[in-house]
Amino acid sequence: MSDTLSKIEKRTAYILLLPAVILVFSIILFPIFANVWISFKEVGLKDIRIPEPRAKKIVKSIKDSSDEIKIIYKLRNSSLILDIRDVKFQDKTPKNVEPLNLDERCQFKSNIINCNFGNWKAKYKENFQIILKNKKGEKINKKEIKSIKPKLSGKSDNILLNTNFTLKNFKKVFFQNEFFDLLMTTFYYTFFGTIGSIVFGILAAQLVNQKFFGRTFMRSILLFPYVGPVVALAYTWELLLDPYSGTLNNLLLNFQVIQEPLNLLGQKYLTINFFGFDLKLRLALTTVIIFEIWRYFPLAFLFILARLQAVPKELYEAADVDGAGPLQKFISITLPQITAVISILFMIRFIWNFNKFEDIFLLTGGASGTRTLPINVYEQGFTISDIGMGSAVSIVIVLLLLIFMFIYFRLLGRRADEN
Amino acid sequence: MKIKSLILYCLISSIFLFSLISIWKVLSTLQGIELKNFNFAIILTLGIAISLINLIIGDKFHKAIKSIIFAILFTFVDGYLVQLMPIWYNIGIFGILIFYSFKIDKYNRKNLDLDHSSQTVLFEFLTLFGIVLFSFVILFPFYMMIVTSFKTQAALLINPLDFGINFAQDIKELFKSYFVIFDTYKFGRYILISTFVSVGTVIVTLIFAIPAAYAVARLNFFGKNFLSTSILIIYMFPAIVLVIPLYTVFSQLGLRNNVGGLLIVYTATTLPVAIYMLQGYFKSIPKELEEAAIMDKLNWFGIIIKIILPLSIPAISSVALYVFMIAWNEFLFSLMFLDNPNSFTLSRAIQYLSGDAETPRQYLMAGSVVVTIPVLFIFVYFEKYLVSGLTAGSVKG
Numbered sequence: 001m002s003d004t005l006s007k008i009e010k011r012t013a014y015i016l017l018l019p020a021v022i023l024v025f026s027i028i029l030f031p032i033f034a035n036v037w038i039s040f041k042e043v044g045l046k047d048i049r050i051p052e053p054r055a056k057k058i059v060k061s062i063k064d065s066s067d068e069i070k071i072i073y074k075l076r077n078s079s080l081i082l083d084i085r086d087v088k089f090q091d092k093t094p095k096n097v098e099p100l101n102l103d104e105r106c107q108f109k110s111n112i113i114n115c116n117f118g119n120w121k122a123k124y125k126e127n128f129q130i131i132l133k134n135k136k137g138e139k140i141n142k143k144e145i146k147s148i149k150p151k152l153s154g155k156s157d158n159i160l161l162n163t164n165f166t167l168k169n170f171k172k173v174f175f176q177n178e179f180f181d182l183l184m185t186t187f188y189y190t191f192f193g194t195i196g197s198i199v200f201g202i203l204a205a206q207l208v209n210q211k212f213f214g215r216t217f218m219r220s221i222l223l224f225p226y227v228g229p230v231v232a233l234a235y236t237w238e239l240l241l242d243p244y245s246g247t248l249n250n251l252l253l254n255f256q257v258i259q260e261p262l263n264l265l266g267q268k269y270l271t272i273n274f275f276g277f278d279l280k281l282r283l284a285l286t287t288v289i290i291f292e293i294w295r296y297f298p299l300a301f302l303f304i305l306a307r308l309q310a311v312p313k314e315l316y317e318a319a320d321v322d323g324a325g326p327l328q329k330f331i332s333i334t335l336p337q338i339t340a341v342i343s344i345l346f347m348i349r350f351i352w353n354f355n356k357f358e359d360i361f362l363l364t365g366g367a368s369g370t371r372t373l374p375i376n377v378y379e380q381g382f383t384i385s386d387i388g389m390g391s392a393v394s395i396v397i398v399l400l401l402l403i404f405m406f407i408y409f410r411l412l413g414r415r416a417d418e419n
Numbered sequence: 420m421k422i423k424s425l426i427l428y429c430l431i432s433s434i435f436l437f438s439l440i441s442i443w444k445v446l447s448t449l450q451g452i453e454l455k456n457f458n459f460a461i462i463l464t465l466g467i468a469i470s471l472i473n474l475i476i477g478d479k480f481h482k483a484i485k486s487i488i489f490a491i492l493f494t495f496v497d498g499y500l501v502q503l504m505p506i507w508y509n510i511g512i513f514g515i516l517i518f519y520s521f522k523i524d525k526y527n528r529k530n531l532d533l534d535h536s537s538q539t540v541l542f543e544f545l546t547l548f549g550i551v552l553f554s555f556v557i558l559f560p561f562y563m564m565i566v567t568s569f570k571t572q573a574a575l576l577i578n579p580l581d582f583g584i585n586f587a588q589d590i591k592e593l594f595k596s597y598f599v600i601f602d603t604y605k606f607g608r609y610i611l612i613s614t615f616v617s618v619g620t621v622i623v624t625l626i627f628a629i630p631a632a633y634a635v636a637r638l639n640f641f642g643k644n645f646l647s648t649s650i651l652i653i654y655m656f657p658a659i660v661l662v663i664p665l666y667t668v669f670s671q672l673g674l675r676n677n678v679g680g681l682l683i684v685y686t687a688t689t690l691p692v693a694i695y696m697l698q699g700y701f702k703s704i705p706k707e708l709e710e711a712a713i714m715d716k717l718n719w720f721g722i723i724i725k726i727i728l729p730l731s732i733p734a735i736s737s738v739a740l741y742v743f744m745i746a747w748n749e750f751l752f753s754l755m756f757l758d759n760p761n762s763f764t765l766s767r768a769i770q771y772l773s774g775d776a777e778t779p780r781q782y783l784m785a786g787s788v789v790v791t792i793p794v795l796f797i798f799v800y801f802e803k804y805l806v807s808g809l810t811a812g813s814v815k816g
Contacts, residue, residue, distance in 0.1 A: 220802055250580050325538040397657075
């Protein structure tokens with residue numbers, strides 16, 4: 001009895017899960033595996049269009065004979081690269097009409113013309129002509145013929161489905177693509193973005209955890225950058241930072257903080273003279289990191305605040321009795337309480353910043369030394385139109401990600417053991 | 420009185436004053452006033468002087484009288500320094516000084532003598548400083564976005580620092596950018612498409628996620644643990660690694676430039692987090708209710724509709740709002756999948772606008788305001804639900 005019950009339970013569970021699992025599998029898991037497949041192929045953006053046989057129908061009347069009419073089909077292979085095999089053609093004619101001197105590739109039967117055109121090479125073109133004659137000698141209706149569209153079908157190799165594989169893409173990724181530089185930029189961006197957002201998150205949480213007028217209002221405001229649409233925020237920052245008409249540069253010039261406008265998003269290096277040493281700062285990258293911190297510190301803030309509010313008040317009261325100062329309280333009570341959240345946040349943010357695409361893409365488009373791995377996926381795939389290369393870079397990202405996730409879940413597991 | 424505390428108190432309070440005054444000066448500059456100097460040294464000296472006098476006077480005067488005297492004195496000195504400013508500027512300075520004097524009033528010779536007094540001073544002023552600075556840095560871009568959308572190209576070119584809006588002009592002139600983006604750039608259509616995609620994503624996601632979450636939360640089946648961990652792992656995979664295969668497959672299936680295609684992708688990417696959030700909540704619903712329902716011969720469909728759904732309205736709303744926001748703000752997939760201006764979402768439309776270097780920036784900002792206002796409104800209005808959604812689901816973003 002209980003056996004059948006558990007069977008029913010199992011079956012119900014699978015039915016309930018099935019739609020969600022199928023959807024996630026086809027839209028998320030399948031593409032990840034498809035990446036592996038594509039990354040071993042030489043595919044360009046233009047290759048992914050499936051070649052189609054096409055026919056344009058032109059109807060012409062013939063002089064002095066209203067019962068005859070000429071149809072010209074402009075046949076072509078839509079692809080410039082791939083052949084089409086076994087092209088079949090079908091067109092309907094009005095009643096009481098028959099073709100004269102029909103091409104030998106075609107047959108006429110019960111008002112339908114069927115043709116077998118065989119193989120079409122890439123770029124194939126042909127003007128195919130049929131003359132129709134009305135059997136009763138009546139006038140043929142041109143409009144009626146025009147309104148019927150011919151049907152064509154054919155088989156072709158899908159470049160994605162054949163089994164020609166190559167290692168070219170990976171060779172290019174690792175040896176021609178300034179891979180090391182790319183990786184370092186990504187790590188700079190990820191690391192400093194993560195650290196910065198956590199530091200500012202701690203500061204903001206510490207602020208809001210105190211009592212002051214307008215505290216709930218403050219908490220809402222602090223989350224604005226995180227909930228706002230990235231497109232709007234990125235373009236606002238772009239206008240704000242514009243070297244000529246931007247507000248920031250004009251303000252700094254106005255108050256004589258700087259003498260020359262700074263192209264914060266378009267300049268790769270800024271040389272700073274620091275006690276006689278020339279320091280080179282990655283200017284555009286720094287700006288992008290600051291935007292990143294601005295946009296994502298609210299998340300760290302939210303997590304840390306939730307944790308801070310759960311810290312028992314008695315701890316602080318006890319510290320007051322012991323005569324501890326604010327700094328001591330922060331270091332010996334608050335920090336230990338939030339280290340767990342911080343380490344989880346660090347891993348999560350690290351993984352997510354590592355994959356950030358939109359922010360950099362909208363601010364700089366990957367120019368002036370801000371090209372990270374995700375930007376490179378887009379650039380290879382859609383700017384240079386090399387789908388195979390784009391996939392290869394995606395694979396590199398996925399592999400690095402799996403390593404990070406492995407570390408993350410190990411840490412999470414150890415934390416669970418401790419508790 | 421400790422010398423260390425005294426110095427710290429004087430310095431940090433006057434730096435705080437200086438930063439308040441500077442922010443006010445920046446904001447005033449943006450109203451078209453010509454200010455060229457922060458007068459760092461003079462204001463710092465004045466601040467130190469006020470702090471010291473405050474200590475010396477102590478409680479001899481009522482604090483209101485004290486603040487007004489400080490404020491009047493300071494306003495006059497500052498007025499003399501900057502010369503010929505509009506009256507509202509001086510009123511602002513006066514207000515800042517009143518606020519500042521109230522803040523420093525509680526410090527006197529006695530409490531600067533206590534243990535950790537220097538740390539207390541430091542922490543209190545850093546808190547004030549933090550509140551002011553955080554609000555300024557966060558709100559400024561939003562302020563700029565709104566103000567720019569009300570300006571004209573010519574006014575922006577003449578003085579890029581003048582953010583003052585001329586409210587005296589005709590309402591049609593004032594809202595010109597908005598009229599243009601709705602008339603010329605079809606933003607009305609884009610709002611509809613964005614709304615359709617976002618609301619559609621919410622509905623479809625919930626339809627898929629609620630049964631699945633129920634199964635994960637309540638039923639026993641083979642592979643349950645594996646499934647719960649894979650939900651989290653799948654959630655960690657970023658959109659950028661899905662883009663190329665989805666692009667190729669969708670192109671071949673003719674699903675590009677199709678709002679339905681976008682809806683499928685959004686649903687799939689938000690499903691893991693929706694299931695994760697919902698199953699956590701379902702687990703907290705007492706099992707006894709369902710057992711009673713099983714006695715009444717309700718099947719799983721009945722249980723979900725009649726028992727689980729009514730009890731989990733808060734969780735479902737927070738999932739719905741969170742998914743809505745993700746779908747509304749999403750950019751990467753709409754960039755990849757849509758290139759026909761007839762099927763753009765708002766985000767894609769704004770990006771398309773900016774692609775044309777000729778587009779005046781006030782149109783771009785008007786578009787940005789249009790896309791930002793709904794999310795911020797929803798966020799502020801439903802903050803309670805959303806914050807719990809954010810904390811639960813914000814492994815992503």
